[in-house]
Amino acid sequence: VSGPDAEALLEYLSVARVGGNQPVGKGVYTHFLDETGGVHSDLTVVRLGTESYRVICGGDTGHRDYVWMTRMAEARGLGRVHFEDRTDQLATLGLWGPEARQTLQALADDPEELSDERFPFATAREIRVHGLPVWAFRISYVGEQGWELYVPFSYGLGLWDALYEQGVTPVGIETYANSRRLEKSLRLQNVDLLTEYNLYEAGLARPKVKAADFHGKAAYLEQRERDGQPAYLCTMTLRENVDAAGVARYPVGQWPILDPETGDVLVDSTGRRSYTSSVVYGPSVGEIIALGYLPAAYAREGDTVTMEYFGEHYPLRIEAVGYRALYDPDNERPRS
Template identity: 60%
Template structure:
């Protein structure tokens, strides 16, 4: 499970208990891993390490599709998605296959960055909000001062409530965003939150 996993597992357990469902929920967090592979050259680089490069072409692998692929002889479930505003994939695999896949991806010249880089700075550039980091569930986008200036015309679940919140003269809560203007410490070293 990712950062929201413990919350989701707790929610599912509560729903199962409240509804008296006869289900078994298993936390398989340590059985699987995910590597995000994004950027303007993601497709070209990934094509150099998969067994079937043509399978990654846009016509064969449209946005939001899931496909099995093989990297370094390992089975990988590729999910063509992006949270960072650039094309790319989430690559899901068995834990024991992770290092071989990682090494293959790094052999392409791809630069490894941590979640704080792609999930925060790049995601925020795209105006995506990360629940439990940028936005807690008890606040809406307007209260958190994170709403986009426009609402898409197409209907979506929650649109009516979103528009209701937007129409308020005053939000019941207002949060602020802190901006770091100087990241150099006393020793002259650049530090990042």
């Protein structure tokens, strides 16, 4: 997103401050809200220059966010902004884990530039790997240190081969976007983050509200002034997972959350029904982890609710109300 109006547009759309005195190469995790304060988008904005930004969206939200930005620019009369969809031009690899830095240093033309002091968290810059230009963004979606590595598609296979030769383990979306992120209590747009819920309910509200206006700010401020929210996103663990036939079950997907006494689906004061927005086995903690919005009266750490899974009932213990990781392997800050 570039041009004289790029900063004005992204500042208006973003809850966080992405422009102003943010330095080139600084990445900011932020959200776009709808007019009711619901979470429309969950993304990262990196300043590339005085009038240019890279907007990094989730794998299934890019086109929707692109349309949202273009429509908002038109609605606000911001005609001096240019959008370029790079989805079909850039390959991306996530290099994450306790040995991410030493693995990349073994391939980098200048290994020392990848040190924690010279390449801090949430910054991005171009590096060279075996002479190839790689745009490296130090951020992680699995709770451990690492980088997102962006290269033209023509370089993608070469970069992958070099990393694989260093012993990198290939994993898919079930690992980084489900099991590891749930151990870190990270949220996923269109699953845990929805326009039906606000950032305070999701545990992602920022400590301060920026002075500049942004879309949905009035609703966001009203939500901030409440004594409490109707519901809260909770991290839970499944305490038993053996079904009536004695088979161990490992659920994924969305399942109703019930009152353990009555067996009724939990419903908050606005009429929203509770369900597991995410659920998966977390290998680091040895637990089946679930996220779900619970009515305020039920959102109490240590209490138990019930999950219905294919007609059978399983106990869920509430481990955290709002954001708190069950497994925090190092000091890297999460996206949230």
